[in-house]
Amino acid sequence: MDNPRLKQLSIRLLQVFITVVRLGNVSAAARQLHLTQPTVSLQLKKIAELVGEPLLESRDGVMRPTDVGEEVYRAACDILSRLDDLDDFLGGIKQGESGHIRIGLVTTAKYVMPRILGPFYRRFPKVQVTLSIGNRAHVLNRFAHQEDDLYLFSHPPAGESVLASRIITNPLKLIAPADHWAVGQKGLGFDVLKGERFIMREPGSATRMMFESWLSARGIELTDIMQIESNEAIRLSVASGLGLSVISAHTLSEGDMGPEKPAVLDVADFPLRSNWYLVARRDKRLPQSALQLIRFMAEHLGDCIDPGYVADNIEALHRVFTPSR
Known part of the structure; x- marks a missing residue:
């Protein structure tokens, strides 16, 4: 009734x-x-x-x-989202040439999203973007509460409400201090390193989840773990001699650390293969400005970042996020 x-x-x-x-x-x-x-x-x-x-x-x-x-x-989120979209339409932005996009990012993705948004902004200067950056648990919470339009995850959430498409490869490299005994050696087996101290992100971090899954599949247990909840602090800690770590190639390439740069070790199975996924909710209508950003990435992602990192199916990206609803 x-x-x-x-x-x-x-x-x-x-x-x-x-x-x-x-x-x-x-x-x-x-x-x-x-x-x-x-x-x-x-x-x-x-x-x-x-x-x-x-x-x-x-x-x-x-x-x-x-x-x-x-x-x-x-229902309330959907109603307000549709009213926002109507407001955009009535404001003459049906083509997504202005408006507001809210994006939730895991911390490692903060290194690549600005490279995409810069060229996008030059083409669509009236589109406003709000970035919310945090660890995976933080961004998952934002996803659960429908607080953003788009999200960037290494491990996207599961469920029928999830739309996800791989857009960027995110190789995870094993790094050590520049003066570590293993630097320069070829084809090392991980067994010779498992007794070393490893610096890791907090539990639930996508990088840590990937590394621990790799260890578990090989029956390897680390005996000395130091936890630091910052990629930059991990990179500096490794360079300073506190231990080894597994870190995103994108994180490793950002910034100039001067003489204190960690070295990448040549270890079997590394770099670990990981990816970043663009994610949205199937039950939340995307504003036209967000769809415009998706189309832009499908066509121009290789112009914004190193083309070697771009997913091979990127041209089909917009079709994933514009299904019949």
């Missing part, structure tokens, strides 16, 4: 609900929305009354959506 009260849901009520779900806290949502906490609480009560079901519950001090709340959240 239709619920006529749903037609009383205002855009403001939906905005409040989305903000509370994303922040998990009424007080934080009130601050972000420039409202008082009682006002936010009253609006949450009103939207629950209009829907006719509980929408939020407190778990470990965090406001989480109920099953019904999850459906309302998805």
Whole structure:
């Protein structure tokens, strides 16, 4: 049976609900929305009354959506996204020549996305881009809450809501201090290195996941691990003699470290083969400006970065993200 009260849901009520779900806290949502906490609480009560079901519950001090709340959240995100798209259309940007794109990036991808966005901006100077950069867990959380239009992952999330296409190869190299005994040796087996200290990113990092999967497949256990949650700090730590590491070739090539540069070791099976994937949600409509960026990458990615890193199927990229919805 239709619920006529749903037609009383205002855009403001939906905005409040989305903000509370994303922040998990009424007080934080009130601050972000420039409202008082009682006002936010009253609006949450009103939207629950209009829907006719509980929408939020407190778990470990965090406001989480109920099953019904999850459906309302998805519908609210879709409604606001479509209104944004309508606003773009009415503003005369049907062709994606202006507008706003929100992109979530894993930290290693921050080295390549600016190389793409620079030429894109020169061609479409009216398109605004917001980048949100963090570790994989952070970007996965943004994906779950539909906070961005596009994402760049080394290991894309799974599920029916995921659209993903490989766009850039991301080889992982084994590096050591420049004066390490293994530098210059050819065809080393990893067994001679497994007793060394290895500097690794935090658990859940895509690079760490890839390396640990490779170790596990060969029954290898490392005995000395040092954890650092920064690619730049890992690169400098290796160069300074703190240990060995596995790191993205893109990270390794960025910046000038002067004389303190790590060396790449010639080890069997390395570099490990990894890729970056452009990702979007199947259940979220992409704005025309985001589709314009996808078309731009499909046609010009090899002009923005070293063509040797470009995925061999890049010309089909736009077809992945424009299915029938």
